[in-house]
Amino acid sequence: MSHIIEIKNGIAIFTIDRPERMNAVNDAVMDGLAEFLDQVEDNLDVAYTVITGAGNRAFCAGGDLSEFHSMRTADEALPMLSKMSGLLYRLATLPMPTIALVNGIAVGGGCEIATACDYRVISDQANAGFIQATLAITTGWGGATLLFEKHGKHDRVFRFLSEAEVHTAEKLLEVEWATEIYDGTAEQGLERFLSKMSRIHPSVHRAYKTIAIRKWTADFMRDRMLEESRQCARLWEQEAHHEVVERFLSKRS
Ligand SMILES: CC[C@@H](C(=O)O)C(=O)SCCNC(=O)CCNC(=O)[C@H](O)C(C)(C)COP(=O)(O)OP(=O)(O)OC[C@H]1O[C@@H](n2cnc3c(N)ncnc32)[C@H](O)[C@@H]1OP(=O)(O)O
Numbered sequence: 001m002s003h004i005i006e007i008k009n010g011i012a013i014f015t016i017d018r019p020e021r022m023n024a025v026n027d028a029v030m031d032g033l034a035e036f037l038d039q040v041e042d043n044l045d046v047a048y049t050v051i052t053g054a055g056n057r058a059f060c061a062g063g064d065l066s067e068f069h070s071m072r073t074a075d076e077a078l079p080m081l082s083k084m085s086g087l088l089y090r091l092a093t094l095p096m097p098t099i100a101l102v103n104g105i106a107v108g109g110g111c112e113i114a115t116a117c118d119y120r121v122i123s124d125q126a127n128a129g130f131i132q133a134t135l136a137i138t139t140g141w142g143g144a145t146l147l148f149e150k151h152g153k154h155d156r157v158f159r160f161l162s163e164a165e166v167h168t169a170e171k172l173l174e175v176e177w178a179t180e181i182y183d184g185t186a187e188q189g190l191e192r193f194l195s196k197m198s199r200i201h202p203s204v205h206r207a208y209k210t211i212a213i214r215k216w217t218a219d220f221m222r223d224r225m226l227e228e229s230r231q232c233a234r235l236w237e238q239e240a241h242h243e244v245v246e247r248f249l250s251k252r253s
Pocket residue numbers: 020021022024061062063064065066067068105107108109110112131132135138139140141232248251252253
Protein backbone atom coordinates (compact mmCIF):
# COMPACT_ATOMS: atom_id res chain seq x y z
CA MET A 1 0.00 0.00 0.00
CA SER A 2 1.27 3.49 -0.81
CA HIS A 3 -0.92 5.62 1.41
CA ILE A 4 -3.54 5.67 4.17
CA ILE A 5 -6.58 7.94 4.25
CA GLU A 6 -8.33 8.48 7.55
CA ILE A 7 -11.19 10.91 8.19
CA LYS A 8 -12.31 10.96 11.81
CA ASN A 9 -13.59 13.53 14.32
CA GLY A 10 -13.26 16.38 11.83
CA ILE A 11 -9.60 15.59 11.04
CA ALA A 12 -8.61 14.21 7.63
CA ILE A 13 -5.18 12.56 7.57
CA PHE A 14 -3.21 11.49 4.51
CA THR A 15 -0.24 9.28 5.40
CA ILE A 16 2.39 8.42 2.80
CA ASP A 17 2.95 4.76 3.59
CA ARG A 18 6.25 3.71 2.04
CA PRO A 19 8.60 3.73 5.05
CA GLU A 20 11.02 1.30 3.33
CA ARG A 21 11.55 4.03 0.69
CA MET A 22 11.63 6.89 3.19
CA ASN A 23 8.06 7.67 2.04
CA ALA A 24 9.26 8.78 -1.40
CA VAL A 25 6.41 9.82 -3.68
CA ASN A 26 5.67 7.57 -6.65
CA ASP A 27 2.74 7.54 -9.03
CA ALA A 28 0.56 5.54 -6.61
CA VAL A 29 1.11 8.13 -3.85
CA MET A 30 0.12 10.90 -6.26
CA ASP A 31 -3.06 9.05 -7.18
CA GLY A 32 -3.76 8.52 -3.48
CA LEU A 33 -3.30 12.21 -2.80
CA ALA A 34 -5.71 13.04 -5.64
CA GLU A 35 -8.28 10.67 -4.11
CA PHE A 36 -7.75 12.27 -0.68
CA LEU A 37 -8.22 15.79 -2.07
CA ASP A 38 -11.41 14.66 -3.82
CA GLN A 39 -12.73 13.44 -0.47
CA VAL A 40 -11.91 16.53 1.59
CA GLU A 41 -12.27 19.51 -0.78
CA ASP A 42 -16.04 19.92 -0.40
CA ASN A 43 -16.44 18.08 2.89
CA LEU A 44 -17.79 20.59 5.42
CA ASP A 45 -17.26 18.08 8.27
CA VAL A 46 -13.48 18.31 7.87
CA ALA A 47 -12.05 21.01 10.14
CA TYR A 48 -8.34 20.22 9.60
CA THR A 49 -6.32 18.34 7.04
CA VAL A 50 -3.04 16.66 7.97
CA ILE A 51 -0.29 15.23 5.75
CA THR A 52 2.29 12.95 7.33
CA GLY A 53 4.59 9.97 6.71
CA ALA A 54 4.48 6.41 8.06
CA GLY A 55 7.07 5.32 10.63
CA ASN A 56 9.38 7.62 12.52
CA ARG A 57 12.31 7.99 10.13
CA ALA A 58 10.85 9.99 7.28
CA PHE A 59 8.13 12.45 6.45
CA CYS A 60 9.01 12.20 2.75
CA ALA A 61 12.25 11.87 0.75
CA GLY A 62 10.82 13.62 -2.31
CA GLY A 63 10.16 11.97 -5.62
CA ASP A 64 10.91 8.27 -5.98
CA LEU A 65 14.16 8.44 -7.90
CA SER A 66 14.08 4.78 -8.92
CA GLU A 67 10.63 5.15 -10.53
CA PHE A 68 11.15 8.58 -12.04
CA HIS A 69 14.66 8.00 -13.35
CA SER A 70 13.29 6.30 -16.45
CA MET A 71 12.06 9.75 -17.53
CA ARG A 72 14.98 11.10 -19.51
CA THR A 73 13.67 14.12 -21.41
CA ALA A 74 11.79 17.28 -20.45
CA ASP A 75 8.72 16.00 -22.30
CA GLU A 76 8.82 12.77 -20.30
CA ALA A 77 9.34 14.47 -16.91
CA LEU A 78 6.82 17.30 -17.31
CA PRO A 79 3.60 15.25 -16.94
CA MET A 80 4.82 13.87 -13.58
CA LEU A 81 6.07 17.28 -12.37
CA SER A 82 2.95 19.17 -13.43
CA LYS A 83 0.65 16.48 -12.04
CA MET A 84 2.22 16.87 -8.61
CA SER A 85 2.33 20.68 -8.75
CA GLY A 86 -1.39 20.60 -9.60
CA LEU A 87 -2.01 18.41 -6.57
CA LEU A 88 0.07 20.68 -4.32
CA TYR A 89 -1.88 23.70 -5.56
CA ARG A 90 -5.09 21.87 -4.62
CA LEU A 91 -3.59 21.00 -1.23
CA ALA A 92 -2.48 24.61 -0.64
CA THR A 93 -5.91 25.95 -1.54
CA LEU A 94 -8.03 23.53 0.48
CA PRO A 95 -10.69 25.56 2.30
CA MET A 96 -9.61 24.45 5.80
CA PRO A 97 -6.24 24.73 7.64
CA THR A 98 -3.70 22.18 6.44
CA ILE A 99 -0.93 20.82 8.64
CA ALA A 100 2.24 19.03 7.58
CA LEU A 101 3.06 16.74 10.50
CA VAL A 102 6.77 16.38 9.75
CA ASN A 103 7.54 13.21 11.69
CA GLY A 104 11.05 12.68 10.26
CA ILE A 105 13.36 13.73 7.48
CA ALA A 106 11.85 15.81 4.67
CA VAL A 107 13.97 16.46 1.61
CA GLY A 108 13.38 17.64 -1.95
CA GLY A 109 9.75 17.24 -2.90
CA GLY A 110 9.01 16.31 0.74
CA CYS A 111 9.71 19.95 1.62
CA GLU A 112 7.47 21.08 -1.22
CA ILE A 113 4.58 19.03 0.18
CA ALA A 114 5.17 20.48 3.65
CA THR A 115 5.39 24.02 2.27
CA ALA A 116 2.05 23.57 0.50
CA CYS A 117 0.47 23.20 3.95
CA ASP A 118 -0.48 26.18 6.11
CA TYR A 119 1.47 24.89 9.12
CA ARG A 120 4.54 22.69 9.60
CA VAL A 121 4.51 20.92 12.97
CA ILE A 122 7.83 19.15 13.14
CA SER A 123 9.51 16.56 15.30
CA ASP A 124 12.56 17.73 17.25
CA GLN A 125 14.33 14.76 15.59
CA ALA A 126 13.42 15.82 12.05
CA ASN A 127 15.70 17.42 9.48
CA ALA A 128 14.60 19.07 6.28
CA GLY A 129 15.99 20.77 3.22
CA PHE A 130 15.30 21.75 -0.35
CA ILE A 131 18.12 19.63 -1.75
CA GLN A 132 16.94 19.71 -5.38
CA ALA A 133 19.88 21.91 -6.43
CA THR A 134 22.30 19.14 -5.42
CA LEU A 135 20.54 16.99 -8.06
CA ALA A 136 21.13 19.71 -10.67
CA ILE A 137 17.41 20.52 -10.84
CA THR A 138 15.10 23.07 -9.23
CA THR A 139 11.92 22.38 -7.31
CA GLY A 140 9.56 20.77 -9.82
CA TRP A 141 6.36 20.60 -7.86
CA GLY A 142 5.78 24.34 -7.31
CA GLY A 143 7.58 24.46 -3.96
CA ALA A 144 9.68 27.54 -4.72
CA THR A 145 6.60 29.51 -5.73
CA LEU A 146 4.95 28.44 -2.47
CA LEU A 147 8.04 29.39 -0.45
CA PHE A 148 8.37 32.85 -2.01
CA GLU A 149 4.64 33.35 -1.53
CA LYS A 150 4.49 32.23 2.10
CA HIS A 151 7.89 32.84 3.62
CA GLY A 152 8.42 36.47 2.74
CA LYS A 153 12.03 37.40 3.26
CA HIS A 154 13.47 37.14 -0.23
CA ASP A 155 17.16 36.55 0.54
CA ARG A 156 16.32 33.93 3.17
CA VAL A 157 14.17 31.96 0.72
CA PHE A 158 16.88 32.24 -1.94
CA ARG A 159 19.49 30.83 0.44
CA PHE A 160 17.17 28.07 1.56
CA LEU A 161 16.73 26.95 -2.05
CA SER A 162 20.16 27.70 -3.50
CA GLU A 163 22.35 26.42 -0.68
CA ALA A 164 20.30 23.20 -0.71
CA GLU A 165 21.30 22.16 2.81
CA VAL A 166 19.50 19.88 5.22
CA HIS A 167 18.69 21.76 8.44
CA THR A 168 17.92 20.74 12.00
CA ALA A 169 14.48 21.29 13.51
CA GLU A 170 15.84 24.18 15.61
CA LYS A 171 17.22 25.92 12.54
CA LEU A 172 13.94 25.36 10.66
CA LEU A 173 12.09 27.05 13.50
CA GLU A 174 14.60 29.91 13.56
CA VAL A 175 14.09 30.59 9.82
CA GLU A 176 10.33 30.33 10.42
CA TRP A 177 9.75 27.40 8.03
CA ALA A 178 8.68 25.24 10.97
CA THR A 179 5.61 26.52 12.79
CA GLU A 180 6.21 24.51 15.95
CA ILE A 181 8.52 21.73 17.16
CA TYR A 182 7.25 18.78 19.18
CA ASP A 183 8.97 16.14 21.24
CA GLY A 184 7.38 12.74 21.91
CA THR A 185 5.17 11.04 19.35
CA ALA A 186 3.67 12.59 16.23
CA GLU A 187 0.19 11.96 17.66
CA GLN A 188 1.12 13.97 20.77
CA GLY A 189 2.60 16.74 18.60
CA LEU A 190 -0.57 16.97 16.54
CA GLU A 191 -2.84 16.83 19.57
CA ARG A 192 -0.92 19.67 21.24
CA PHE A 193 -1.03 21.80 18.11
CA LEU A 194 -4.73 21.22 17.48
CA SER A 195 -5.68 21.84 21.10
CA LYS A 196 -4.85 25.53 20.57
CA MET A 197 -6.43 25.73 17.11
CA SER A 198 -9.64 24.07 18.21
CA ARG A 199 -10.44 26.82 20.70
CA ILE A 200 -11.61 28.70 17.60
CA HIS A 201 -14.70 27.69 15.62
CA PRO A 202 -13.77 25.91 12.33
CA SER A 203 -15.79 28.42 10.30
CA VAL A 204 -13.39 31.17 11.41
CA HIS A 205 -10.36 29.17 10.23
CA ARG A 206 -12.12 28.62 6.91
CA ALA A 207 -12.91 32.31 6.59
CA TYR A 208 -9.26 33.30 7.12
CA LYS A 209 -8.19 30.64 4.65
CA THR A 210 -10.48 32.19 2.04
CA ILE A 211 -8.56 35.45 2.37
CA ALA A 212 -5.24 33.72 1.68
CA ILE A 213 -6.68 31.81 -1.28
CA ARG A 214 -8.11 35.01 -2.75
CA LYS A 215 -4.61 36.51 -2.81
CA TRP A 216 -3.05 33.40 -4.37
CA THR A 217 -5.74 33.35 -7.06
CA ALA A 218 -5.22 37.03 -7.83
CA ASP A 219 -1.46 36.43 -8.02
CA PHE A 220 -1.86 33.56 -10.52
CA MET A 221 -0.09 31.16 -8.16
CA ARG A 222 -1.34 28.10 -10.08
CA ASP A 223 0.23 29.36 -13.33
CA ARG A 224 3.48 30.22 -11.59
CA MET A 225 3.67 26.73 -10.05
CA LEU A 226 3.16 25.20 -13.47
CA GLU A 227 5.87 27.39 -14.98
CA GLU A 228 8.15 26.17 -12.18
CA SER A 229 7.45 22.56 -13.26
CA ARG A 230 8.35 23.46 -16.85
CA GLN A 231 11.61 25.05 -15.72
CA CYS A 232 12.51 21.97 -13.70
CA ALA A 233 11.70 19.72 -16.66
CA ARG A 234 14.22 21.63 -18.79
CA LEU A 235 16.96 20.98 -16.22
CA TRP A 236 15.81 17.38 -15.70
CA GLU A 237 16.90 16.28 -19.16
CA GLN A 238 20.48 17.46 -18.67
CA GLU A 239 23.19 14.86 -18.13
CA ALA A 240 24.23 16.59 -14.86
CA HIS A 241 20.92 15.55 -13.29
CA HIS A 242 20.98 11.98 -14.57
CA GLU A 243 24.54 11.50 -13.30
CA VAL A 244 23.64 12.48 -9.70
CA VAL A 245 20.58 10.22 -9.67
CA GLU A 246 22.58 7.30 -11.09
CA ARG A 247 25.14 7.78 -8.30
CA PHE A 248 22.38 7.66 -5.67
CA LEU A 249 20.72 4.61 -7.18
CA SER A 250 24.00 2.69 -7.54
CA LYS A 251 24.51 2.96 -3.74
CA ARG A 252 21.26 1.13 -2.98
CA SER A 253 21.37 -2.24 -1.27
C1 LIG B 1 11.61 14.10 -8.21
C2 LIG B 1 10.93 15.35 -7.74
C3 LIG B 1 11.91 16.34 -7.17
C4 LIG B 1 11.21 17.62 -6.89
O1 LIG B 1 10.56 18.15 -7.81
O2 LIG B 1 11.30 18.17 -5.80
C5 LIG B 1 12.57 15.78 -5.92
O3 LIG B 1 11.95 15.39 -4.97
S1 LIG B 1 14.26 15.82 -5.97
C6 LIG B 1 14.71 15.04 -4.45
C7 LIG B 1 14.67 13.55 -4.55
N1 LIG B 1 15.06 12.97 -3.28
C8 LIG B 1 16.33 12.75 -2.94
O4 LIG B 1 17.27 13.04 -3.65
C9 LIG B 1 16.55 12.09 -1.60
C10 LIG B 1 17.20 10.74 -1.77
N2 LIG B 1 17.36 10.09 -0.47
C11 LIG B 1 18.36 10.38 0.37
O5 LIG B 1 19.18 11.24 0.15
C12 LIG B 1 18.42 9.56 1.62
O6 LIG B 1 17.67 8.38 1.45
C13 LIG B 1 17.88 10.30 2.88
C14 LIG B 1 16.47 10.82 2.65
C15 LIG B 1 18.84 11.43 3.24
C16 LIG B 1 17.83 9.29 4.06
O7 LIG B 1 19.09 8.67 4.19
P1 LIG B 1 19.24 7.35 5.10
O8 LIG B 1 18.61 7.58 6.42
O9 LIG B 1 20.68 6.97 5.06
O10 LIG B 1 18.32 6.25 4.38
P2 LIG B 1 18.65 5.45 3.04
O11 LIG B 1 19.31 6.36 2.04
O12 LIG B 1 19.35 4.17 3.36
O13 LIG B 1 17.16 5.18 2.49
C17 LIG B 1 16.43 3.99 2.84
C18 LIG B 1 15.91 3.37 1.56
O14 LIG B 1 15.04 4.30 0.94
C19 LIG B 1 15.47 4.55 -0.40
N3 LIG B 1 15.15 5.93 -0.77
C20 LIG B 1 15.36 7.03 -0.05
N4 LIG B 1 14.97 8.12 -0.71
C21 LIG B 1 14.52 7.70 -1.90
C22 LIG B 1 13.99 8.35 -3.04
N5 LIG B 1 13.82 9.68 -3.07
N6 LIG B 1 13.63 7.61 -4.09
C23 LIG B 1 13.76 6.26 -4.09
N7 LIG B 1 14.26 5.56 -3.03
C24 LIG B 1 14.64 6.29 -1.96
C25 LIG B 1 16.98 4.31 -0.36
O15 LIG B 1 17.48 4.06 -1.63
C26 LIG B 1 17.05 3.10 0.55
O16 LIG B 1 16.72 1.96 -0.20
P3 LIG B 1 17.51 0.55 0.02
O17 LIG B 1 18.97 0.85 -0.14
O18 LIG B 1 16.96 -0.34 -1.05
O19 LIG B 1 17.15 0.14 1.42
